[in-house]
Amino acid sequence: MVLFIAAASLLYTQEMQALTLMGSASAQNTSEGTELTIYSQNIALVRESITVDLQEGINVVNITGVASRIDPGSVILEDTEQNGTYIIEQQFSTDNATVTRLLQNSLGREITVTDEAGSSYTGILLSHENGRIVIDSSGNIITFMDPSRIEFEASGDILAGPALTWQIYSPEAGSRTLLMSYLTEDINWEANYIVRLTDNESQASIDGWATIDNQAGTGFNDARIKLIAGDVRRVSGGADPEYATDQAVSEQAPEQFNEESLFEYHIYTLNRTTSLEDGETKQISLLSERDVPVEREYLFESSISDRIKVMMSTENTESNGLGIPLPGGIVSTYAEDSDGMLQFVGEDEIRHTAIGQEVRMFVGYAFDITGEKTQTDFQSLGESAERRSYSINLTNQKPEDVNVTVVENIYGDWEITNSSHNYTKVDAFTAEFDVDVPADGEETLTYTVEVRYQQAIPY
Template structure:
């Protein structure tokens, strides 16, 4: 067993720089703390403590800060205070570190006779502590090993550079003495969050119930107790990549931007959304915690069947339609921006039991967005495209021509109820013209045309169209 014994002078443990008048040991932790956690493995910590600060220069200790702190981001504010110097001590006190720090110094070795229980104590000089501990005891050299003889190592003091937990020390210059509130703020890695949702979809009623959770994961090396916590949806610009910062490699975020509105407690801030959690939470180190984000009932929702056809061709076999659930987060309790996350959809079976039917990743969605959750493919709703004919109709430039495609799409429905299938034809070029359509389509964008095809129960519908487009 390795242990440190005896009291030691505070001045030895916390030796101040020569220009500091006095060393003050701050409280063991913050009086209150708030967290702002971003999507990019980074968080802003605001640590408020009441300190008794002497006039002039002194050094204050802030134990309990994150072990993953970015020291260059530290800011300290308080009435009449200015910062002269700051140090982050992260070499933690462990038996191994304690022995390494003792190299060149003497320690006490206490051995206990297993038979008689008698103890013998010797002084030894530590010569090395690499892959093992090498000692000089008098004129002999020994290796400290586990040979079955109970042995204790006694250290005279704790080295000045070792800390029981990560500690930030700040040299302050105060205009006057007295107790005052100080706010320590810094960025740290090791704190992440993500959103997860559960949607209980009732197709007959045309609505769903939506529950959302925020999952916080803390690997920062510190515990944050009763922290007022916010999570930020959207990416901010960081220099470097996750876990390291390279000043030559800027990384710019590309999250969905909000519409500037505020609802449901969240707010838009510089094109990202901030979501305050409803209550203060304690996030322990090496802990994952889930906190409720949204609970909305009766949100209008519909099912969508979709098949995207890329290019003009004939399919030998029918292609299954993609199934999705669509709702808008713009009415009722769901009228709020939703952070990106995974939405898992459940429906009730004939016995009324919920059954999982699929999940989908959704992007950051401002209030009023149409959200589509793709749950899988429908084997009983299919689309089979057929290229009836194609011909080049004109050639205006050397590298530009127009082609006329005659297409037929057979849309089948083996379900006992009628459905509407959205057929999207992609691969269009310049100056597209739609003619001879059996169902009127619309251009979704410059390269995509969309038809909404009604199909009767246990039936089929043939969609025909002529598409003339530039190459």
């Protein structure tokens, strides 16, 4: 960020009536660091500390290097030493130093124009339009069409890139430290997880990454980074599979983020500074845990698919090597083949997971386990009730026994009157059956359910 102060300080009376021109002021870009609080909703809160020399009265301050996607209405300016300092007027400009912009700001000023033949003329710029330039050179009106070179007088009116222009009132002269905060769009972060199954797929190494994407139109050097996990309301408008094979799994990486609660969200603070270039995507290690116990589960949801889901799960507890709030993100799962090489086996997206909750990942469908559901009977029990019977056949071509959880969605006021296997009523609309299927064999689940409805069944 670059900061300028124009020589436009005015003596300010309490009634804003007597305005007397004062001397010029000066300033240097002495930023003491940047703080970035990045939300997973494509916004960030930027805080910068600036040391500046202010004159008594009104000072015109130009600041360049701000994000081009800044929300001007979110700007906050604080004087750490003088409570009476505040912004009277603010202007945000996205104009760069283009030829058109330079010509517009040079109207009535002296410029030097070189034509295609190499001859140069100096004069006052009278107009410019559609590539044609008109100047008054010592009383001679000269026009140029598409000149080869234009020289402008240096002017503080033109700023490189997006800029904020402030009129700041200061009750007294002196050097001050100003704290500027603003919201900007097009900075986003998301969590990515790499899960590597080990020890016959009963344990896993889990690496979490905070992936930060900066498209805000400016870079941030040596910034202190905070990441917010949670859905913040506003009124406004995956990891590379090759990456996992390059990481060592024997040594746990040091923790880089400190986690704490903030309002109804969780905040992760990077314990060092880092830089974010404009247009850069950067990954920072969020967590790295080894020997996390995991379980494989087979799930048959006949109302959703006739295929059997493969789920991997663990508890987010300290005893399992986790025990921190996990921000939602993409989970990529890998397993070792017979040559010891990691192979990609599936991907899922998890939600924000609090401490003590189950982390459950859907990685794909079973190849050697199949299920088939058949309705075997139906009886009407009047206008608002019925009895249905089902048969679910599970086939296992694996060389080992497997356990399949059969999930049945039942709507209405229901009761299972007969079942070949034990079941659990999970909620008002879900029953789960626990079915063991032998190796190279099959097992059949049968059940009968009676359902009553609030209204008559429309046939």
